[in-house]
Amino acid sequence: MIEDRYDEERFDFGEAVRVTRNVRNDGTYPGMPVGELLMRRGSVGHVIEVGTFLQDQVIYTVHFLDHGRMVGCRAEELIPASAPWNPSRFEFRDKVVCRIDLGMQGKVIVDKGSEGEVLKVLRESLPLQYHVRFPGRTLQVPESVLEPADPENFREPEE
Known part of the structure; x- marks a missing residue:
């Protein structure tokens, strides 16, 4: 069958x-x-x-x-090609670093400088969001709180 x-x-x-x-x-x-x-x-x-x-x-x-x-x-x-397209700075498997402390209910759950890996790009949401795996947990975070883990070898996306 x-x-x-x-x-x-x-x-x-x-x-x-x-x-x-x-x-x-x-x-x-x-x-x-x-x-x-x-x-x-x-x-x-x-x-x-x-x-x-x-x-x-x-x-x-x-x-x-x-x-x-x-x-x-x-x-x-x-x-x-006709579907909405929101260009992203990062993509699946990119290594990123958190630019700020991330908290939940008054507790810091991801420290500034923690490295994570992008699991998914959520293009439908504005501002652009990502699912990022940080040590011990996966969070949905906006692009603005992320930066490349290896800035010297990171290539910014073309517009």
Whole structure:
């Protein structure tokens, strides 16, 4: 019995889509080193093919005409180009540092300078919010209380 997949045919041929996270070479893009940035989050392209990988993952081949690249993307990395887009400073797995003490009910629960990792970007909320895993707990925090954990190697997003 074949089960229905929630993400099959989410996007149609020719549909304009936007990548929601940076797409890096996982070794399947020829001529570039593994880990190299292929497309920056927020870039818009058009679906030119729908296929599968390992028989259980739907992969959309997206042509980013402005960049001259065709890149395979999973459904969870894409949104319709017409959907609201709030650019974020950080993304999934970025290491961040808390700029202030964070408290709950009068108690400091995360000290200023504590390092955390971004688990999710909540683009629908304004101001932009993140789920960040700090030592011992996960919190939803606004972008304004975060800074890069490694500022010397952090690359600000392009507008």
